[in-house]
Amino acid sequence: xxxxxxxxxxxxxxxxxxxxxxxxxxxxxxxxxxxxxxxxxxxxxxxxxxxxxxxxxxxxxxxxxxxxxxxxxxxxxxxxxxxxxxxxxxxxxxxxxxxxxxxxxxxxxxxxxxxxxxxxxxxxxxxxxxxxxxxxxxxxxxxxxxxxxxxxxxxxxxxxxxxxxxxxxxxxxxxxxxxxxxxxxxxxxxxxxxxxxxxxxxxxxxxxxxxxxxxxxxxxxxxxxxxxxxxxxxxxxxxxxxxxxxxxxxxxxxxxxxxxxxxxxxxxxxxxxxxxxxxxxxxxxxxxxxxxxxxxxxxxxxxxxxxxxxxxxxxxxxxxxxxxxxxxxxxxxxxxxxxxxxxxxxxxxxxxxxxxxxxxxxxxxxxxxxxxxxxxxxxxxxxxxxxxxxxxxxxxxxxxxxxxxxxxxxxxxxxxxxxxxxxxxxxxxxxxxxxxxxxxxxxx
Numbered sequence: 415x416x417x418x419x420x421x422x423x424x425x426x427x428x429x430x431x432x433x434x435x436x437x438x439x440x441x442x443x444x445x446x447x448x449x450x451x452x453x454x455x456x457x458x459x460x461x462x463x464x465x466x467x468x469x470x471x472x473x474x475x476x477x478x479x480x481x482x483x484x485x486x487x488x489x490x491x492x493x494x495x496x497x498x499x500x501x502x503x504x505x506x507x508x509x510x511x512x513x514x515x516x517x518x519x520x521x522x523x524x525x526x527x528x529x530x531x532x533x534x535x536x537x538x539x540x541x542x543x544x545x546x547x548x549x550x551x552x553x554x555x556x557x558x559x560x561x562x563x564x565x566x567x568x569x570x571x572x573x574x575x576x577x578x579x580x581x582x583x584x585x586x587x588x589x590x591x592x593x594x595x596x597x598x599x600x601x602x603x604x605x606x607x608x609x610x611x612x613x614x615x616x617x618x619x620x621x622x623x624x625x626x627x628x629x630x631x632x633x634x635x636x637x638x639x640x641x642x643x644x645x646x647x648x649x650x651x652x653x654x655x656x657x658x659x660x661x662x663x664x665x666x667x668x669x670x671x672x673x674x675x676x677x678x679x680x681x682x683x684x685x686x687x688x689x690x691x692x693x694x695x696x697x698x699x700x701x702x703x704x705x706x707x708x709x710x711x712x713x714x715x716x717x718x719x720x721x722x723x724x725x726x727x728x729x730x731x732x733x734x735x736x737x738x739x740x741x742x743x744x745x746x747x748x749x750x751x752x753x754x755x756x757x758x759x760x761x762x763x764x765x766x767x768x769x770x771x772x773x774x775x776x777x778x779x780x781x782x783x784x785x786x787x788x789x790x791x792x793x794x795x796x797x798x799x800x801x802x803x804x805x806x807x808x809x810x811x812x813x814x815x816x817x818x819x820x821x822x823x824x825x826x827x828x829x830x831x832x833x834x835x836x837x838x839x840x841x842x843x844x845x846x847x848x849x850x851x852x853x854x855x856x857x858x
Contacts, residue, residue: 640850
């Protein structure tokens with residue numbers, strides 16, 4: 415179905431409207447000046463401080479008199495904050511990071527400026543294809559990939575050994591390993607989890623749907639149809655429900671945030687997250703007690719020893735697929751980045767975007783465990799087990815449906831509620847049919 419980019423008032427989010435300028439973006443530069451303040455919204459903590467400092471320093475060196483202010487936005491509630499900010503020339507940031515699953519909604523709404531003329535210089539065909547698609551309407555590009563972070567599984571080597579479990583090579587073996595770890599409870603902690611899998615964690619849960627050939631929603635002509643009730647999705651969801659029942663003691667009303675916390679506490683043998691989570695693993699037996707603000711040479715040495723200890727005691731592998739040697743089809747997490755149409759600093763925002771897609775910055779993203787938006791620089795991920803797991807996981811990774819109103823599905827927490835019902839033992843067919851109807855009602 416051909417989609418047409420909206421002008422004027424466009425629906426974005428749960429029952430809310432986003433007023434956006436009916437401009438194609440990029441050509442207007444009102445407000446650009448030597449003393450302009452450019453605001454960049456970054457979502458969450460995925461962009462390390464080193465990279466933020468680089469952006470500020472480089473931008474201000476290359477744009478005399480202009481300043482760059484980076485404002486961190488929490489992922490939780492990002493969509494409604496964007497609804498408000500992007501509709502106002504006074505409140506809008508000049509460049510904004512947005513989840514790849516949220517990108518189609520704001521793109522179709524006309525919230526971003528047209529940057530088609532920049533695509534070739536930013537990376538062209540080397541830009542992550544699915545992310546570009548999520549930011550494209552009628553062959554015009556409005557958002558480009560910032561980074562990707564396909565999920566892999568982290569595990570405690572000592573707990574695997576204590577339970578007599580090997581690294582699984584198929585999805586069935588993974589389920590068996592999680593169940594065996596749960597039953598053995600080698601961590602010795604109350605409510606120990608073989609696999610940390612909170613009830614609302616659809617980001618990880620959809621890997622079972624995708625890997626069995628199912629989907630969240632599919633397009634039938636001009637209509638979107640929920641696909642959780644398909645035989646393929648039901649097969650994957652049955653395995654998910656078994657994991658919820660017998661392989662985890664994670665809270666049913668919690669999401670995927672910070673799964674390394676219970677892992678660090680010895681309360682879980684495995685968790686799944688983007689591979690940059692390696693830097694958040696902090697086992698008590700490895701911790702050197704370095705203060706967060708200690709930047710001394712001694713502190714750097716101790717932190718290096720601490721990281722080496724953590725990585726010696728933990729391992730990582732891509733979630734395996736149905737057949738050995740083939741990774742599961744996991745959710746392709748990550749972000750797009752775009753210039754809001756209401757920004758008064760269009761040219762300066764373009765300058766900042768060029769810095770972000772420079773070889774230096776893209777390489778820095780990769781060196782910090784993020785798959786860069788320009789895949790030409792993915793080799794900078796390195797060749798260790800974390801880099802290999804990231805590459806393997808990304809091979810078959812898949813985004814959510816590129817539906818115009820997909821952000822509304824996420825804003826309404828339809829999938830969180832659905833997976834929580836599954837975790838609570840709800841009838842699979844009934845819960846899936848209800849969720850399919852909610853998804854269809856939201857998307858159409």
